[in-house]
Amino acid sequence: MRFGYHVSVSGNPVSAIVEGVDAGCDTIQFFPGSPQQWGTTPxxxxxxxxxxxxxxxxxIDPVVIHSIYLVNMAAPSxxxxxxxxxxxxxxxxxAEKLGALGVITHVGNHKGEGEDFGLRRIADAVHACLDKSPGDAMLLLETTAGAGTSIGNSFEQFGAVFDMAGRPExxxxxxxTCHVFAxxxxxxxxxxxDSALEELDRFVGLDRLRALHMNDSQGECGSxxxxxxxxxxxxxxxxxxxYMVNHEALQGLPAIIELPHEDIGSPDDLGLLRSLQA
Ligand SMILES: [Zn+2]
Ligand SMILES: [Zn+2]
Structure with a gap:
């Protein structure tokens, strides 16, 4: 497993690598622009x-990009x-330009139109954005905590999206980890x-699992x-x-920690996870 942090980019994207090196990362994740604004910084x-x-x-390898927060692949609008x-x-x-593995994105909310509508919409969005961006960079759909009308809180839903989208490569x-627990x-x-990974394998396929977000959870299971x-x-x-960092099914994956690491007194989550490896 390769460990790293979500890092910030100020202007030149090389600043993400600099921060990653400073923090001792094997892998990094960053936003393509301001996460609260449409538009990708060229x-x-x-x-x-x-x-x-x-x-x-x-x-540092791989590098992954996390989509901005405004993205809603299931949007009725x-x-x-x-x-x-x-x-x-x-x-x-x-991502293609920067030699990144791909783009991780939350799938979004159906806003009351129902799960079936949302899943179909996400599958359509998968096709549309891959068609518009030739290359090798992957689109990685991320699990959500499942609040409100958000989609992506069960592996079965992802399995349905993968099937509807025709399972493009x-x-x-x-x-x-925080989202699936919540x-x-x-x-x-x-x-x-083990049972979560078995279920993931059944609906999506473990071969499709390309990245991990390693965060503990403040809320209880199912919260x-x-x-x-x-x-x-x-x-x-x-x-x-x-158990997870040593799990056979998860070896070789980039594991990104989405927690503050730069503040004085921040716990060393990266060092801790590394120390758990057998
Ligand atoms: Zn989260
Ligand atoms: Zn995450």
Whole structure:
């Protein structure tokens, strides 16, 4: 498993690599622009070359991009749906340019139109953004905590989206430990981890799992609260993380920690996860 943090980008994307190196990362994740604004910050040819060189010197690999928060692939509104597809396509194009593995995205909310509507809409968005962004960069759909009308809190829903989309090769999956726990998969026990992974394999396929978000959870199992906690300090607990980092099915995956790491006194989540590896 390769560990890293979600890092910030200020201007030139090479700043993400610099922060990743400072924090001792093997892998990093960053936003394609401001997460609260439509539009992807463009990258020049010079910046692309600089990024490639810094990435190769650092050994940081893979790099992943996290889509902006405004994206809603299940949006009933045609306007929001189109903007979401355009945003994902431009993020995928940026990922392609920067040699990133792909773009991780939350799938969104059906806003009362119902689950079937939402799943169909997401499958359509998958097609549309992959069509608009030729290359190898993957689109990785991320599990959600399942609050309100949000979609993506069960592996069965993802299985349905994968099937409806015709399982394109560039479609993958990102498992967030906090989100699946909040959604109701009790991964605080070894048996719970195994049964969650079995269910994921049945509906989506473990071969589609390409990235992990490693966060402990402030909320209880099934609370539908998306509140990240430092590793070992939440309801999932350290024993379960020790089991997961050594789990055969998860070896080789990038594991991104989405918690503050730069503040003075921040716990060393990265060092802790590494120390759990047998
Ligand atoms: Zn996440
Ligand atoms: Zn989250």
């Amino acid at each position: 990258v020049s040819e010079e910046e692309t070359a600089e990024f490639a060189e810094a990435k190769s010197n650092s050994g 045609d306007g929001i749906f189109k903007r979401s597809v355009a945003s994902l396509a431009s993020s995928l194009a940026k 560039r479609l993958g999956f990102c498992l967030d 959604a109701g998969y009790d991964i605080s026990t070894t048996g719970g981890v 539908h609260r998306d509140r990240h906690e430092h590793i070992g300090r939440g309801m999932i607990g350290l024993d379960s993380f020790a």
